[in-house]
Amino acid sequence: MKVTFPHMGNQYVATKILLEELGVDIVVPAECNQEALNIGTQHSPESICLPLKVNIGNYMKGFKEGADTIVLTGSCGPCRFGYYSILQKEILKDMGYDDIKVILLDPPQGDYKNFIDSVTELAQTKNPYKILRALKKAIQILYEVDALEEATHYKRPRQKQKGLVDRYYDQFHKDVRKVYGYKETSRVIEKARQDILNIEEEPNREILKIGIIGEIYTVIEPFVNLNIEKKLGDMGIEVHRSLKISHWLTEHLFLSPLNLTMEGKTRKAAEPYIKTMIGGHARETVGHGVRYAQEGFDGIIQIYPFTCMPEIVAQSILPKVETDYNTPYLCLIVDEMTGEAGFNTRIEAFTDLLQRRKELRHNEKLLSGN
Known part of the structure; x- marks a missing residue:
């Protein structure tokens, strides 16, 4: 064999x-x-x-x-x-x-x-x-x-x-x-x-912080997500990835069979928006998005493969999270037809928005004397 x-x-x-x-x-x-x-x-x-x-x-x-x-x-x-x-x-x-x-x-x-x-x-x-x-x-x-x-x-940044x-x-x-x-x-x-x-x-x-959420394969595999972590790092952005294989394995191999979890805080954060597991990582996507917003991240990027139903559900929820926490959110969907030029343009526009928001907030603090 x-x-x-x-x-x-x-x-x-x-x-x-x-x-x-x-x-x-x-x-x-x-x-x-x-x-x-x-x-x-x-x-x-x-x-x-x-x-x-x-x-x-x-x-x-x-x-x-x-x-x-x-x-x-x-x-x-x-x-x-x-x-x-x-x-x-x-x-x-x-x-x-x-x-x-x-x-x-x-x-x-x-x-x-x-x-x-x-x-x-x-x-x-x-x-x-x-x-x-x-x-x-x-x-x-x-x-x-x-x-x-x-x-x-x-x-990297x-x-x-x-x-x-x-x-x-x-x-x-x-x-x-x-x-x-x-x-x-x-x-x-x-x-x-x-x-x-x-x-x-x-x-x-000056370092911006972005949380990456979404379907586990597209979040983790650099070829499929067009090296988004490297791209963002080269733009001066610190990336935090919501999903790690080590945590996934520990969760599903050891904890889940015993009705235990490492995702308690994440599931609690997702509860106002999605209360149960609907498949894939939809609940985790929403929960991590909420937690990144609560922790003051500059932005959130969701990435998933075209036709992924659990992530489509999460995508429909995340604009509400964006509004509730005033944290910019970008959704990127990838398949074999995804063009890198358009992908890069969307990332660059999003990071420009985040940088401008940060500058405006800094200027407001200076003007207010705080």
Whole structure:
């Protein structure tokens, strides 16, 4: 068995560790790119959401290098992500990949049996110690790589020499693919994080803060969101991302089956607008939007794939949040037809608005003597 998996932001680093620690032969997927999107678009239903199309293209490199098995996570609630494993298998069959095995790691939702069976099939061992040890190391790597990303979000708008953050971050992605196992991977992550944190900052630079909310794949995967975090950082804006893979995994793998949650504050913030889970991350999108507004962020950007129903519901609610908290809100919808020039224009116009608002508020304070 040779395993590949979808690419989503830095998730590949932790998945690589999980499978390496289990002794599974793997093909690490290439970064998402236009070629992968073109392949997926050609073979997928036109109206299906963008992540599935990119996933299909992702798998091609793995198949060329001998992969015969795909591992992916499942979902819960009314979201098409929960059908990806079935639909992708049918698409791949139509493409001539009849013998590809799909191992689905569904969130347990109170019943760990199916989850354990899937992990056992993937690991090809029933040794619980080996499985738990590998899972623990993978989760630790997730938290470490999320901390690295947070360092890039903080330093990019403040760096004195433009481009240094991306130089270290790009080098990290090259280095992490070359190493094997938890210790070496952790060392590479920490070195990159320290290099970025040690970058000299431009003193007294005015920094705007924007919260990024929306569907998890488009929020996390830079190819799909057209590198929005880098674009904003280069404009002098500190980005805060509402969704992190480490938190998602902890929430759905460990806490949710026990009726516990890390999202209590977020759900409470969303209650005046949406009281229940309707699928995807709609409630979290609204809740995080409210919390960003309450915390005084300069603006909020929602990003999601075209036809994503949970996010469409959230989009209909967020203008009310914008009005209630006087916090500017921008919605960006992406699909295979999204043009980067128009995308950039909307971001630039939005950030110009935020900068102007901040200047006006500053001038008002000066005039009032406060």
